Every structure is written in structure tokens, then in C-alpha cells.
Amino acid sequence: MLDALIQGILLGGYYAILAAGLSLMFGVVRFINLAHGDLAILGAYLVLFAVEVLGLSPWVAVAATLPIMALIGWLLQATWFARTVKGGFLLPLLTTFGLGAVLQNGMFGLFGSDTKSLGNHIGNLSWASWQLPFGISVGQLPVITFVVAVTVLGTLQLVLSFTRLGRAIRATASDPEAAELSGIDARAVHRAAAAIAVALAGLAGAFLAMRALINPYAGPAQLIFAFEAVVIGGIGSLWGTLIGGIVLGVAQSLGATVSAQGFQLAGHLVFLAVLGVRLYLAHSRNLGGWRSLLPALKPGRKPAARLQHATSEGRS
Amino acid sequence: MTHYNVERWTRSGRLTVGAALAGLVVLVLLPAFASGLVIDKLTTLFIYILLAVMWNLLAGYAGLVSVGQQAFFGVGGYLALRLVDAGLPPYLALIAGAAGAGIAAIPISTFALRLKGGEFAIAMWVIAEVLRILVMFDPLVQGETGTSLLALNAYDPELRRNLTYWLGLGGLALMLAGTFWLLRSHIGAAAQAIRDDEDAAASIGIDVMRIKQIIFVLAAFGCALAGTIWLASAITFLPRTNFGVQWTVFMLFMVLVGGLRTFEGPIIGALIFFLLQEVFGNLGVWYLAGLGVVAVGFALYLPAGLWGSWQQRSGLQLLSVNVVLRKSGQSTETP
Numbered sequence: 001m002l003d004a005l006i007q008g009i010l011l012g013g014y015y016a017i018l019a020a021g022l023s024l025m026f027g028v029v030r031f032i033n034l035a036h037g038d039l040a041i042l043g044a045y046l047v048l049f050a051v052e053v054l055g056l057s058p059w060v061a062v063a064a065t066l067p068i069m070a071l072i073g074w075l076l077q078a079t080w081f082a083r084t085v086k087g088g089f090l091l092p093l094l095t096t097f098g099l100g101a102v103l104q105n106g107m108f109g110l111f112g113s114d115t116k117s118l119g120n121h122i123g124n125l126s127w128a129s130w131q132l133p134f135g136i137s138v139g140q141l142p143v144i145t146f147v148v149a150v151t152v153l154g155t156l157q158l159v160l161s162f163t164r165l166g167r168a169i170r171a172t173a174s175d176p177e178a179a180e181l182s183g184i185d186a187r188a189v190h191r192a193a194a195a196i197a198v199a200l201a202g203l204a205g206a207f208l209a210m211r212a213l214i215n216p217y218a219g220p221a222q223l224i225f226a227f228e229a230v231v232i233g234g235i236g237s238l239w240g241t242l243i244g245g246i247v248l249g250v251a252q253s254l255g256a257t258v259s260a261q262g263f264q265l266a267g268h269l270v271f272l273a274v275l276g277v278r279l280y281l282a283h284s285r286n287l288g289g290w291r292s293l294l295p296a297l298k299p300g301r302k303p304a305a306r307l308q309h310a311t312s313e314g315r316s
Numbered sequence: 317m318t319h320y321n322v323e324r325w326t327r328s329g330r331l332t333v334g335a336a337l338a339g340l341v342v343l344v345l346l347p348a349f350a351s352g353l354v355i356d357k358l359t360t361l362f363i364y365i366l367l368a369v370m371w372n373l374l375a376g377y378a379g380l381v382s383v384g385q386q387a388f389f390g391v392g393g394y395l396a397l398r399l400v401d402a403g404l405p406p407y408l409a410l411i412a413g414a415a416g417a418g419i420a421a422i423p424i425s426t427f428a429l430r431l432k433g434g435e436f437a438i439a440m441w442v443i444a445e446v447l448r449i450l451v452m453f454d455p456l457v458q459g460e461t462g463t464s465l466l467a468l469n470a471y472d473p474e475l476r477r478n479l480t481y482w483l484g485l486g487g488l489a490l491m492l493a494g495t496f497w498l499l500r501s502h503i504g505a506a507a508q509a510i511r512d513d514e515d516a517a518a519s520i521g522i523d524v525m526r527i528k529q530i531i532f533v534l535a536a537f538g539c540a541l542a543g544t545i546w547l548a549s550a551i552t553f554l555p556r557t558n559f560g561v562q563w564t565v566f567m568l569f570m571v572l573v574g575g576l577r578t579f580e581g582p583i584i585g586a587l588i589f590f591l592l593q594e595v596f597g598n599l600g601v602w603y604l605a606g607l608g609v610v611a612v613g614f615a616l617y618l619p620a621g622l623w624g625s626w627q628q629r630s631g632l633q634l635l636s637v638n639v640v641l642r643k644s645g646q647s648t649e650t651p
Contacts (some may be wrong), residue, residue, distance in 0.1 A: 011611070032433070032434030032438070034434075034437070034438075084615075085614060087619065089381075089433045090379065090381055090618070091615055091616075092434075093433070093434060093437050094381065094385075094568060094572065094611070094612075094615045095612045095616060097383060097564075097565070098565075098568065098609075098611040098612035098615065099608070099612060100608075101565045101608035101611075102605050102608035104605075105601040105602065105604040105605035105608065106601075106605045108522075108601040109602050109605060139426060152621065163576075170330065196599060213626045220441075220561055224438065224441060224442055227438045228442070258551075261449045261453065262460075264445065264449060265446065265449045265450075268442050268445055268446045269446065271442060272427075272439070272443070272446070275427075275431065275435075276427065279427070279431075283430075
């Protein structure tokens with residue numbers, strides 16, 4: 001039980017990396033990228049390619065893949081996503097869902113249907129563990145993943161808070177037109193956000209491939225998990241994705257102790273429950289009365305507040 | 317003050333309905349002449365058309381982009397299996413299973429329809445996954461292994477093929493007629509108003525939730541019916557296939573290529589998809605990747621789809637769900 005709890009918390013680190021990019025895109029570009037999970041798997045395959053074909057060491061391969069993924073994100077935003085956002089809320093969903101299908105089947109065509117893993121390229125890291133007091137042991141890889149997640153989120157936080165780019169991103173997220181009036185190129189900011197988001201997806205994919213077996217069709221499940229972490233943690237909140245990831249990870253890992261299918265089921269149910277509570281609170285605030293005294297689930301204020309239901313603002 | 321005559325039925329509309337009825341009669345009698353292969357292929361085509369029309373009803377007319385319609389496709393088949401197991405005659409169970417999935421859509425709708433845009437899309441996907449996992453817990457389905465509708469083997473193969481064909485044809489004809497009628501009724505107009513601006517629609521007294529619910533449940537029933545007809549023609553029930561997200565990819569392709577927001581577009585799209593499947597289906601994954609590329613290309617560069625663009629260019633509408641206002645020989649469309 002305690003073991004499952006610790007595993008779940010550490011798993012949350014992976015989800016935080018995966019979800020941070022999705023959340024950033026949603027917060028800044030107001031765009032839900034349904035191919036986010038498939039991009040993560042693409043990143044994993046690029047790392048695998050660099051390791052198996054080019055013979056790079058795994059960590060060098062990850063470092064080499066991230067700029068490529070960032071470039072892919074930049075190009076996607078520049079050539080494609082920017083075009084779809086103008087077309088109302090329907091078009092981004094349709095086209096990124098289509099992109100997902102292209103990526104899945106394209107990867108299947110290029111890399112084959114075999115499940116693959118980075119696990120056998122990272123030495124004993126894939127199974128080694130540290131012994132803690134009270135007979136608890138924690139896997140080294142999950143701990144590293146968690147530390148990387150906190151580092152990534154912390155760095156992102158610093159970038160958003162203290163750099164020119166960060167200020168531009170926050171300004172664009174809260175009001176693109178006002179940001180443009182102050183001399184910010186909102187489109188350039190969107191491209192930067194997409195580059196960061198896709199690079200983060202690639203990083204998450206690399207960690208997934210170290211921990212588990214992947215195949216070209218693993219992306220949609222990862223998208224669902226990422227989205228669940230974003231919603232549980234509060235849309236538009238950076239550290240919320242870590243909390244959401246941890247809640248999701250703990251739910252899944254406790255569910256897995258009940259049955260193999262319980263892993264996914266418990267995560268889905270927590271997600272639906274959070275959505276249900278959020279809807280109920282919004283509903284009861286509308287009705288007034290004693291229920292409006294219940295604390296509101298406010299979305300986080302960083303990187304940008306007022307981002308929930310951003311997609312509903314686009315009209316077709 | 318100009319006076320307009322409101323026309324519900326245009327000349328081309330009447331002709332099309334007449335042609336469709338004639339076509340229906342031919343199709344009903346077809347098993348007497350055509351080979352088994354043709355009947356099987358046509359049954360598949362009916363399933364595609366039904367799916368495309370249902371997805372267009374949701375996304376095109378009500379603005380509800382769901383990537384979880386496979387939930388109902390799968391649940392319909394599952395309920396049919398359960399009912400057969402409980403002793404219902406197979407073909408009755410197929411219809412009752414679809415109806416059951418439609419009823420199951422009511423509680424789902426009260427939850428899901430309160431979500432917006434992308435949240436609705438992904439929540440529907442999650443709901444489909446939850447239903448798949450729950451169905452896999454049922455010992456009848458045997459988890460990943462799946463099961464078969466063996467009761468259908470009691471029928472003579474040729475009779476079974478024809479019965480499934482007639483079920484598909486009848487289901488499709490009824491759902492097409494029902495959708496056409498619904499879209500021409502005040503519900504269709506209200507749904508399009510909601511799609512275009514929900515707040516504005518609510519402000520003129522449209523019961524937004526109720527309208528969305530009607531469309532959602534009808535689309536769920538249609539997808540479930542497609543799922544049970546699929547079960548009858550494939551016999552096997554594999555949770556990962558029947559609840560597979562590829563069904564939504566297919567629906568997306570057919571609707572985008574044919575024409576979102578037109579009544580005829582999805583039918584054309586389904587025909588194209590069916591032909592592509594026949595010609596390129598054996599190319600495997602590159603064919604599927606190509607479908608994605610084509611769907612995205614249409615969404616970006618020809619958002620009205622083939623039929624929609626042709627309609628805009630020629631001004632012709634075969635089955636208009638709008639009314640035509642006619643003033644001194646001119647005609648103006650209004651939704």
C-alpha cells in the first residue's frame with residue numbers, strides 16, 4: 001500500500017512533464033493539441049533511433065532529441081496550428097486529431113509494430129533502487145524522473161517570472177491583443193510556447209520509453225493521461241500539473257493493486273469525479289444559496305489566470 | 317414591405333426524396349439478384365454512412381466534437397451480446413442493444429454536455445475508455461480475448477447475410493429519415509443556433525441543454541445501431557476493436573471529405589471512404605496515415621468538403637434542411 005503510494009507520487013513526475021506542455025499550449029495559445037501524446041511517442045522513437053541506429057548514449061540522445069522536438073513544435077505552430085486557431089474551436093480539434101492518426105500510422109510504417117523500450121540501453125537504471133529506512137525501496141529511474149519534473153517546472157517558472165520571453169508569454173496568455181499593442185509579437189510567442197510544449201512532450205516520451213514498452217499507438221493513452229493531470233491540477237496552472245500528475249499517479253497505482261485494468265480505470269474515474277465536482281460547484285454558484293458558500297475551485301494564476309473554457313471563446 | 321414565400325420543399329428536394337425512395341426499393345430487393353459478396357460490401361457501406369451521418373449531426377449541426385462515439389458503437393454491441401445471452405432472439409437483441417445504448421447516453425449526456433469544446437471531446441474519449449474497461453470485466457466478454465455472437469450461426473449463412481443487410485438498410489433508412497426530419501424541425505434550427513452562439517441562443521429562449529441532449533442521444537443511438545450491425549456482420553466482439561478510437565477517425569474523415577454541415581456530404585464522404593478502403597485498404601498503415609493527411613488537408617484548405625464546396629459553387633441543394641425564401645423569382649437561403 002505504502003509502496004503503491006510512493007510509486008504513484010513518483011509516477012506523477014512523469015505526468016507533470018507530459019502535462020506541462022499541454023497546459024502551456026492551452027494556456028498561451030488556447031489550443032488543445034490532441035496529438036500531444038503522439039508527439040511524445042515520436043520523441044521516444046527519435047531517442048530510440050539515435051541510440052540504436054546512431055549509437056549515441058541514451059542521455060546524449062535525449063539531449064539531441066529535445067532541440068529537434070522544439071523545432072517540430074515551432075514548425076507545427078508556424079505552418080499549421082496558427083492557421084487552425086483562426087478557424088474557431090472545431091478546427092484545432094479536428095486537425096490535431098488527424099495529425100495524431102498520421103503520426104501513429106506513420107511511426108508504425110517507419111519503425112514497425114514491435115514494442116520497444118529504452119530500458120535495455122540504460123544499464124541497471126531501469127530496475128535499480130535505493131533502500132530507504134523502514135524497508136521501503138524506491139526505483140532510481142522514477143526518482144530521477146520526478147527530480148527532472150520538478151527541475152523542469154521550476155525552470156519554466158523562473159523563465160515565466162523573470163525573463164523577457166516569460167513576460168511576453170504571460171502577457172500574450174492573458175490578452176493577446178493588448179500584448180500586441182505593447183509591442184509583443186504574439187505569433188512569435190505562440191511559436192515559442194509550441195516549441196517548449198513539444199520539446200517537453202519529447203522529454204516525457206523519452207522517460208516513458210525508459211520505464212515501459214512503447215508502440216506507435218501508445219500516444220492516445222498518454223494524451224488522455226496528460227489531459228487528466230491538467231484538469232485535476234487546474235487548467236492553466238504550472239504547479240497544478242504536478243499536483244494533478246501526482247493525484248493521477250497515486251490513483252492509478254492504487255488501482256493497479258486491485259486489478260491490471262484498475263490502473264487506467266482508477267485514473268479515469270478520479271478525472272471524471274474532479275470534472276463532476278467542478279461542474280457541481282459552478283452549478284451551485286449559479287443557483288446561489290448555501291451551496292455557493294462552498295469554496296470555489298479556482299484555476300491557478302500562473303502562468304495565466306482566466307484560462308478555463310478558453311476554447312469556448314472561439315466561435316466558428 | 318416585401319413579401320416572401322417560405323418554401324419547405326424545393327423541386328430538387330422532392331426529386332431527390334423520390335429518387336431515394338426508388339433507390340430504397342431497389343436496395344430492398346437486391347439480395348434476390350446480387351451475389352453474397354455485394355451484399356456484404358453494401359452492409360459495410362451502410363454502417364459507414366450511418367456513422368458519418370451521426371457524427372455530422374453531432375459535430376456539424378450541434379457543434380459537439382466528440383472523439384468518443386466509439387463508446388456507443390461498443391456498448392450497443394455489448395448489450396446485444398448480453399441480451400442474446402439472456403435468451404432474446406439475436407436480431408431483436410441487436411435492435412434492443414442499440415436502444416439500450418441510446419438510453420445509456422441520457423445520463424452520460426447530463427454530465428458530458430456541460431463541458432465545452434476540447435474538454436467535451438476528451439471527456440467523451442475517457443468515458444469510452446471507462447466503458448471499455450468495465451465491459452472487459454464482464455466474464456462473458458473474457459477481457460482482451462473477446463467473444464462471438466455464436467447465436468447467429470443458428471441461421472443459414474445466406475439468410476443471415478440477407479437479414480443483416482436488411483437490418484443495415486432499414487436502420488440506415490430510418491436514421492436518415494429521422495435525422496432529416498429532426499434537422500428540418502425547430503430542433504435542428506435551435507441546434508444550429510446553439511452551435512453558432514450558445515449564449516445568444518439561450519437568450520432567445522432556446523433550452524440549450526434539452527436540444528443538445530436530443531441530438532446527443534439520437535447520435536448515440538445511431539452509432540450504437542451501426543455497432544450492432546457491425547457485430548452481426550463481423551460476428552466477433554473484440555473490446556479493443558469495437559471500442560477502438562479508429563471509428564472516430566473514420567467518421568472524421570468521411571465527414572470532413574464529404575462536407576461538414578451538409579446533409580448529403582457525409583453520405584458522399586462515406587462512399588469515398590468505402591471506395592478508398594476497397595482500393596487501398598491492403599496498403600495497411602500508410603493508407604491509414606494517408607487518410608489522416610487527407611482529412612487534415614480538407615479541414616485546412618477545403619473546410620466545406622467536396623459536397624459543400626460544390627454546393628456553394630453550383631447553388632444546388634438536393635436535400636435542403638433549410639427553408640427557401642422566394643421573392644420575385646429570386647431565392648435566398650436562410651438557416
